[in-house]
Amino acid sequence: MRMPKLKQAVVKGVALVTLIAGAVALAQSLKKNKKAKVIKAAADDAKEHVIAHAKKLKAVSKDSFSKVVDAVLAEYAGMRTLTKKEIAALADELKDGWEATSKKLEKQAKKA
Secondary structure: OOOOHHHHHHHHHHHHHHHHHHHHHHHHHOOOOOOHHHHHHHHHHHHHHHHHHHHHOOOOOHHHHHHHHHHHHHHHHHHOOOOHHHHHHHHHHHHHHHHHHHHHHHHHHHHO
């Protein structure tokens, strides 16, 4: 069963807004860190990759979104730009963004 194009666009838009909000929250929490600029750049880059991979999926569920986040951040673990702790925090932030997105989608589906 396919979603109408408008509904797909809304879903992608809400997901994007949620990810950006997570990026902003992460950036604020890292503001005082010496590596803040490097971490912020890597986090922003990771978010862009997550968004790009998520857009390629026809249907985005919590599980598929979580797998995309894990796959993208696994690449960043190999680069050693971020520590394991920072990667885990970023993963949590991105995955928590899905929950907010799904709540918004449920509200929109009820209105439609």
